[in-house]
Amino acid sequence: xxxxxxxxxxxxxxxxxxxxxxxxxxxxxxxxxxxxxxxxxxxxxxxxxxxxxxxxxxxxxxxxxxxxxxxxxxxxxxxxxxxxxxxxxxxxxxxxxxxxxxxxxxxxxxxxxxxxxxxxxxxxxxxxxxxxxxxxxxxxxxxxxxxxxxxxxxxxxxxxxxxxxxxxxxxxxxxxxxxxxxxxxxxxxxxxxxxxxxxxxxxxxxxxxxxxxxxxxxxxxxxxxxxxxxxxxxxxxxxxxxxxxxxxxxxxxxxxxxxxxxxxxxxxxxxxxxxxxxxxxxxxxxxxxxxxxxxxxxxxxxxxxxxxxxxxxxxxxxxxxxxxxxxxxxxxxxxxxxxxxxxxxxxxxxxxxxxxxxxxxxxxxxxxxxxxxxxxxxxxxxxxxxxxxxxxxxxxxxxxxxxxxxxxxxxxxxxxxxxxxxxxxxxxxxxxxxxxxxxxxxxxxxxxxxxxxxxxxxxxxxxxxxxxxxxxxxxxxxxxxxxxxxxxxxxxxxxxxxxxxxxxxxxxxxxxxxxxxxxxxxxxxxxxxxxxxxxxxxxxxxxxxxxxxxxxxxxxxxxxxxxxxxxxxxxxxxxxxxxxxxxxxxxxxxxxxxxxxxxxxxxxxxxxxxxxxxxxxxxxxxxxxxxxxxxxxxxxxxxxxxxxxxxxxxxxxxxxxxxxxxxxxxxxxxxxxxxxxxxxxxxxxxxxxxxxxxxxxxxxxxxxxxxxxxxxxxxxxxxxxxxxxxxxxxx
Numbered sequence: 001x002x003x004x005x006x007x008x009x010x011x012x013x014x015x016x017x018x019x020x021x022x023x024x025x026x027x028x029x030x031x032x033x034x035x036x037x038x039x040x041x042x043x044x045x046x047x048x049x050x051x052x053x054x055x056x057x058x059x060x061x062x063x064x065x066x067x068x069x070x071x072x073x074x075x076x077x078x079x080x081x082x083x084x085x086x087x088x089x090x091x092x093x094x095x096x097x098x099x100x101x102x103x104x105x106x107x108x109x110x111x112x113x114x115x116x117x118x119x120x121x122x123x124x125x126x127x128x129x130x131x132x133x134x135x136x137x138x139x140x141x142x143x144x145x146x147x148x149x150x151x152x153x154x155x156x157x158x159x160x161x162x163x164x165x166x167x168x169x170x171x172x173x174x175x176x177x178x179x180x181x182x183x184x185x186x187x188x189x190x191x192x193x194x195x196x197x198x199x200x201x202x203x204x205x206x207x208x209x210x211x212x213x214x215x216x217x218x219x220x221x222x223x224x225x226x227x228x229x230x231x232x233x234x235x236x237x238x239x240x241x242x243x244x245x246x247x248x249x250x251x252x253x254x255x256x257x258x259x260x261x262x263x264x265x266x267x268x269x270x271x272x273x274x275x276x277x278x279x280x281x282x283x284x285x286x287x288x289x290x291x292x293x294x295x296x297x298x299x300x301x302x303x304x305x306x307x308x309x310x311x312x313x314x315x316x317x318x319x320x321x322x323x324x325x326x327x328x329x330x331x332x333x334x335x336x337x338x339x340x341x342x343x344x345x346x347x348x349x350x351x352x353x354x355x356x357x358x359x360x361x362x363x364x365x366x367x368x369x370x371x372x373x374x375x376x377x378x379x380x381x382x383x384x385x386x387x388x389x390x391x392x393x394x395x396x397x398x399x400x401x402x403x404x405x406x407x408x409x410x411x412x413x414x415x416x417x418x419x420x421x422x423x424x425x426x427x428x429x430x431x432x433x434x435x436x437x438x439x440x441x442x443x444x445x446x447x448x449x450x451x452x453x454x455x456x457x458x459x460x461x462x463x464x465x466x467x468x469x470x471x472x473x474x475x476x477x478x479x480x481x482x483x484x485x486x487x488x489x490x491x492x493x494x495x496x497x498x499x500x501x502x503x504x505x506x507x508x509x510x511x512x513x514x515x516x517x518x519x520x521x522x523x524x525x526x527x528x529x530x531x532x533x534x535x536x537x538x539x540x541x542x543x544x545x546x547x548x549x550x551x552x553x554x555x556x557x558x559x560x561x562x563x564x565x566x567x568x569x570x571x572x573x574x575x576x577x578x579x580x581x582x583x584x585x586x587x588x589x590x591x592x593x594x595x596x597x598x599x600x601x602x603x604x605x606x607x608x609x610x611x612x613x614x615x616x617x618x619x620x621x622x623x624x625x626x627x628x629x630x631x632x633x634x635x636x637x638x639x640x641x642x643x644x645x646x647x648x649x650x651x652x653x654x655x656x657x658x659x660x661x662x663x664x665x666x667x668x669x670x671x672x673x674x675x676x677x678x679x680x681x682x683x684x685x686x687x688x689x690x691x692x693x694x695x696x697x698x699x700x701x702x703x704x705x706x707x708x709x710x711x712x713x714x715x716x717x718x719x720x721x722x723x724x725x726x727x728x729x730x731x
Contacts, residue, residue, distance in 0.1 A: 016279055017043055019508050022296035024270045024282070024311075027055025028488055029475040030302030031253055032081075032495030035089065037502065038260035040509030045296070046262055047284070049269035052246065053254055055304070056338075056448050057488065059246035065439030066377065067244035068342040070448050072369055072389055074101070074208075074238035074356075078227040079489040080515040081496060090252040097248055099374060100236035102142075103135040105357040106151055107417050129351050129418060136237035137161055152196050153546060155539035159197040162529075162536045163187060168226045169525030169585075172219035182455050183213040183221050191574035192540040194547075206365040207358050209486060210336040210393040211452045220453035223484035229525075230518040240369075242376045273299065273472070274317035280471055281317070298506070300498050302475040305333040305451055308462070323469045329460040333478060335449035339364070339392040341407045344439035348372075349386040349420045363413045364392035385436070390414055404428070407442035411435070451478040451486040458484075464494065465501035473498040482517060489517070526586040533582065537575040544568055621661040625654065 019042040023034040026048030038044045052058055059067040075082060075098065086092040094100075108130045132151050135142040143161070147154045167186060172179050183201060187193045202213040209216070228237070241248050257264060271291060272283035280299040285291045301308055309330040312320035321328050354373040359366040372378045372387040390410055392398070398406040404427040415421040424433030427442075451457075461480040465473050475498040476491060477483075483490035493514060500512040544567050 016295065016297040018297060019043055019506050020297035021045070021300060021502065022047065022280070022282060022294075022298070023300045023302060024273075025055065025302035025304075025307075025476070026050070026053040026264070026266065027302060027304075027476075028057050028491040029477065029479075029495035029498075030055075030300070031257065032085065032492045033300050033302060033475050033499040034262050035085075035253070035257055035260060036496060036499040036512050037509075038257060038262040040503070040512075041261075042506075042508065044262045046257065046264045047268050047270055047282075048264070048266045051267050052250070053264070053266065054245060054250045056450070057245050058250060058448075059244045060441065060443070062342070062344075062439055062441040065342070065344050065436075065441065066375075066387075067246045068340075068389070068441050069245045070443060071338055071340050071391055072240065072371070073245070073488055074240065075488065076228060076238045077231040077235050078517050079487075079492075080517055081492045082489050084515060085492065086249075089256055090249070092249070092252065094239055097242055098239035099242055101238050101240060101355060102234075102236050103133050103355055105353050105355045106132045106134065107357050107359050108132060109359070109361050109417065131353060131357070133355075136235070138231065138237075139234045142234070152200060153543065155542040155546070156194050156196040156200075158539045159192055159194055159536060159543070160200050162192070162532060162539075163190065163197060163201065164225045164229070165525060165532070166190060166529055167218065167222050168229055168520070169522055169529055170218075170222060171522065172222055179219070180455055180458070181218040183216045183218050185214075186218040187213070191571070191578060192536045194540065194543045196543070203358070203360075203365065206393045207367050208393075209453065210338070210365075210450050211454065215452065215454050217453045217455045217458055217484075219458060220484040223482070224487070226519040226525075227483075227517045230520050240374055242374060244375070247377075270303075270311065272314045272316070273301070273311050273320055274315040275320060275323055275469060275472060276318065283315075298471045298473070298502055300473045300475055300502065302495060302498070304335065304449060304476065305330060305478045306335055306449065308474070308476070309333065320469065320472060324466055327462065330462065332460050333457055334452045334454055336393075336452055337395040338443060338448060338450055339395055339398070339406060339410065340443040341390045341410055342441045343388045343390060343411065343421075344436045345386045345388070346434045346436050347385050348383075349418070351418075351420070352386055352388075359414070359417050362417065364394045364397035364410065366410065366413055366417075367391050367393075368414065388414075403442055403444035451476075453485055464497040465505070470505060473502050523586060523589050526582055526589065530579065530582050530586065533575065533579055537571055537578075541568060541571055544571075617661050617664070618658055621658055625657075 021034075021037055021042050021044045023030045023037075023044060023046045026046055030046060030048075031053060034044050034046045046053075050058065054070075056070050057073065059069050061067050083094070086094075086097070110127060110129075132149050133145075134149055134151060135145055137143045137146055146161075147157050149157070151157060152160065167183075170186070172181075181189075183205065184198065187198045187201065198213065205211055205213050205216050205221070254264065267287060269285045270282050271285050274281040274283075279295045279297055282294050282296065282299065283291050284294055301311060303311065312324075312327040312330060352370045352373075354370060356367060356369045359368075368388045368390045370386055370388055372384050378384050378387060392406075392410050395406075398409045400406045400409065408423065408427040411421065411423040411427075415423055421435075422433040423429075423435060424431070428437045430437060457478070461478060462474040463480050464475065475494045477486045477488075477494060479494040479497070481490055481493045481497060483493050496512055496514045500514065503509055503512055548565070
């Protein structure tokens with residue numbers, strides 16, 4: 001295969017083919033984009049700054065241990081494009097390469113944290129770990145089991161699920177200010193919300209996406225929930241790979257890329273991007289070498305959000321922000337560090353379940369999974385010791401920037417929940433404890449970050465393509481797409497969107513298909529909400545009574561009891577208001593979904609537009625009258641005794657002027673017509689009563705004032721509307 005220099009040539013832009021493409025970033029989005037373009041015969045070069053492909057889906061190897069993933073991913077049922085890629089391109093089936101998961105575990109904190117920690121270092125025996133199980137609530141039996149699991153009280157647990165249903169049925173638009181809400185804000189707006197149910201949602205968001213509910217975009221969470229609710233009937237909530245990402249997924253993907261003709265260049269960082277009409281020039285840098293320039297006809301930037309924010313700003317020529325100034329807003333996007341420690345033990349630990357485990361109320365929101373019970377390569381060994389992947393979602397909970405220190409702090413926190421974990425006195429302590437530190441690994445690189453779906457992120461997400469920048473495209477899980485939440489599926493969809501946008505510009509190859517994610521319709525979700533709304537408010541009443549009884553038992557101040565009683569008294573009104581609003585939303589949705597509405601949409605739109613114009617004209621007219629009256633009073637206060645004050649307009653003249661102003665406005669052509677006028681009877685003739693009323697008032701006023709004012713031809717007569725126009729024109 002020819003090298004990049006000879007294939008794309010440094011001899012000038014004339015050597016570049018129209019289908020020449022550089023994909024910058026070898027993560028999931030970049031690989032998906034590069035694969036689809038290479039399969040269609042495009043000349044693709046894939047640049048990756050790390051030594052291996054995968055990005056956040058990559059692996060790293062310890063000195064003596066196995067490959068460890070950046071963090072273990074969950075692959076839900078609704079990942080339509082991911083599953084298609086696995087099956088059609090990578091020859092991977094779910095049954096062979098993945099293991100289903102139908103539940104997660106929650107490890108309760110021991111009654112006395114310090115006693116458990118003492119037991120972990122050889123003290124008195126500690127109580128056996130207590131795990132609570134939450135199943136995928138896709139069957140009635142699983143729902144009942146979750147209500148009685150003990151994670152929360154039954155009413156609060158019911159409200160956790162009901163909130164997801166309510167959120168999924170809510171429409172969101174980033175164009176509307178009031179719909180830009182956080183998950184916490186949306187929860188607060190629901191009268192059935194309870195503190196415990198809100199706290200569990202906050203824990204879920206922190207454990208999975210490292211972002212609290214007070215920051216998470218409700219619109220993004222809404223999209224994620226809608227996709228998950230579409231799959232019922234006892235299906236797994238997610239699948240997990242039976243091996244490391246590098247060995248089971250990335251190696252296959254890389255092989256397929258090379259077989260399709262893609263040139264892969266790892267350990268090459270792109271530091272600058274300069275835009276031209278005929279080519280895009282990249283500044284490339286290899287470790288220990290001087291930077292050099294390379295031109296490409298088209299470029300897809302599939303790098304993380306912080307890296308893209310730098311690339312759009314860097315360059316000595318025409319930068320991306322010079323062509324698209326709004327791209328400077330990318331610096332507002334936020335990411336989080338991922339703290340992951342892979343612990344290889346010297347023995348098999350007791351009481352470790354195979355599911356993901358979250359440590360309730362733990363420092364840093366810790367979770368772990370035993371990959372020795374998941375990976376096929378580790379299960380083949382009968383004497384295989386336990387291998388835990390321990391992750392923390394809150395970096396700031398640990399008081400050190402040193403990797404070994406925060407890794408050891410995480411292990412100590414784990415040991416306070418699992419007495420069988422004996423970490424020794426420090427990271428790397430080989431004489432004490434039961435951790436094999438030679439085979440263990442902590443993620444010390446901070447270049448792999450998790451994108452945070454904050455409330456403002458929706459406003460700054462880049463699109464796949466902009467007409468003002470015809471040869472540059474964008475991909476990544478933070479880009480605008482239907483998935484919205486930062487996931488593997490979101491990254492793949494964004495890569496496919498960028499590839500399809502480029503294909504349309506170049507005009508080569510068949511269309512790149514993107515499978516839409518399954519989701520329940522809004523009508524179905526609203527109907528389900530209405531059916532369960534009474535139960536939800538009953539659960540709220542039950543939870544409120546429980547909280548009041550706890551306060552009373554703890555002898556807390558009567559203020560909490562009074563608040564609970566007031567909340568209970570208002571619940572019926574809240575229920576009625578919520579039911580009516582949901583019913584109204586369902587009715588409007590049903591009407592808007594009709595294929596043949598009873599009233600022509602164009603007539604309704606034109607009628608509303610004309611009515612709005614009439615009201616605006618009336619408002620402007622009345623404002624001018626008020627302004628003139630105010631100026632008259634001011635002038636009268638400072639007028640000399642010899643001056644006479646102008647008479648105030650009569651009620652008849654006010655009505656006449658108001659109608660005339662509306663009539664004048666409605667007779668003007670539409671300022672920005674979006675469709676041809678209706679062929680049948682329009683709305684304007686039906687509004688002629690405005691003009692008729694104005695003419696009647698004019699005649700009445702003319703008859704009443706006949707002889708009391710100068711005739712129209714005397715030069716001293718001026719109509720009221722003319723007076724207003726002249727008055728407003730004065731400086």
